[in-house]
Amino acid sequence: MSTSQGLSEQSPPTSRGEMTRAEMIETSDSKTIRRRVLQGRVRSDKMDKSVVVEVTQRIKHRTYKKYVLRRRRFMAHDERNEYRVGDVVRIVESRPLSRRKRWRVQKLVERPD
Numbered sequence: 001m002s003t004s005q006g007l008s009e010q011s012p013p014t015s016r017g018e019m020t021r022a023e024m025i026e027t028s029d030s031k032t033i034r035r036r037v038l039q040g041r042v043r044s045d046k047m048d049k050s051v052v053v054e055v056t057q058r059i060k061h062r063t064y065k066k067y068v069l070r071r072r073r074f075m076a077h078d079e080r081n082e083y084r085v086g087d088v089v090r091i092v093e094s095r096p097l098s099r100r101k102r103w104r105v106q107k108l109v110e111r112p113d
Contacts (some may be wrong), residue, residue, distance in 0.1 A: 076103040
């Protein structure tokens with residue numbers, strides 16, 4: 001099939017304004033890779049140089065119009081083992097560091113008393 005029949009070779013835009021994989025490849029040539037940044041609470045620090053960060057989002061339910069808490073857990077790289085359970089941290093997407101670890105801890109946002 002040719003593109004003259006109205007079919008475009010570009011990927012459709014994403015609904016949340018995120019970059020598609022093709023756009024990310026294009027921008028990697030100009031050294032400006034947009035990385036996702038999330039904020040969450042450290043839930044486990046038992047591993048060496050790793051922490052488990054739980055990111056909580058409030059999402060409005062489509063049918064019932066009530067707010068529901070959605071939680072996701074990410075393994076993040078903590079080079080100096082400085083973050084403890086309960087700390088609120090900011091994590092940034094990175095290259096794969098291990099089988100389950102694709103995030104790095106960027107900075108400490110808040111430490112509980």
